[in-house]
Amino acid sequence: MKLAFGQGTAAGSDWVKSLSQQFGFEYQEVNTDSVASTVEGTEGCDAIIVALHKLTAEKIAALPKSIRCIGRLGVGLDNIDLDAARARQTPVIFQPTYAFNEVANHALAMIMTLHRGVIQAHNGIKNSDWIPAPKVAHIASLQDSTLGVVGCGRIGQNLIEKAKPLFRSIVGFDPAVTGTIPGVKMVGTLDELLRQSQVVSLHAPYMKSTHHMIGARELALMPEKSILVNVSRGGLIDEDALVAALNSGHLDGAGLDVFETEPLPDNSILRITKNLVLTPHIAWYSQSAGPRLMEWGVRDVIAFLGGSSEVNGKFAVGPF
Secondary structure, eight states: OEEEEETTSSTTOHHHHHHHHHHTOEEEEEOOSSHHHHHHHHTTOSEEEESSOOBOHHHHHHSOTTOOEEEESSSOOTTBOHHHHHHHTOOEEEOTTTTHHHHHHHHHHHHHHHHTTHHHHHHHHHTTOOOOHHHHOOOOOGGGOEEEEEOOSHHHHHHHHHHTTTSSEEEEEOTTOOSOOTTOEEOSSHHHHHHHOSEEEEOOOOSGGGTTSBOHHHHHHSOTTEEEEEOSOGGGBOHHHHHHHHHHTSEEEEEESOOSSSSOOTTOGGGGOTTEEEOOSOTTOOTTHHHHHHHHHHHHHHHHHTTOOOOSSEEEEOOO
8 A cells, every 4th residue: 555645744753654554554745735746645545634735626636546535634625636636536534523622722822922912011121111901002901802713613612612711701603503602602794793893813724615714804894903813725815804904903813823814924924913812823733632633544544445335523524
């Protein structure tokens, strides 16, 4: 059995090497930048396993006949053309539960950093400036504030449980959630949530219907001096509108772990925007979650190739 891993996934880590010895498979890295390089790198392989690498319809349609499965190391599926996978009858397995605790923790860390003005205060001291408390950040009392959670799946609900003792109230919005969530007021529209929430955390999937779901109009609905955090997908936010809201002072701060273009370009205005906390798409990681993701991803692909549909993750496409 031979597996192809998206470039950079296997190199520089003992995770894949250890798993290959444990399960007895060969592996190689594939450059997925073009159709030709994807085909060349997957020739003779039984499956391809990717992280954020783009598998477009053209790349999937051109895959060698030997490829019987696609593994996605992560939660989001916007980098894989699922319709093309269905047309080719190629199962796609992803891992929605491997790091929900880590991502929720990262969102909460950003919320608290922004709420307390930690970055502004830190930079002030580094620059020999002792900033008086009222000027560091807005610093409203969380006990008097409402947290809005957009997307109330595993990650959103994990954040909710951690945040309950901190906030006066929590509002949730998720069209996919039909039941109740204890301690959460579920609202019917995103606008309702934005109007009520001093802090908003995004945990929605990225798709056509959620592209720029937070734009200039939506940001204007948020209370003055509110906070916005996104640890989900960069395309959920219109970044230009976010910069404008921060520069005008309408938002007191924002935290982004994800961006429309990754890695973030050197000349991105986000790098110099005030009151903006940036991290390089690391919310998913911990010393446990990294190896766990790789092991679950590899195990599931091997299980399918061996004739089993019992997996740790879920089938986004298939099994056929």
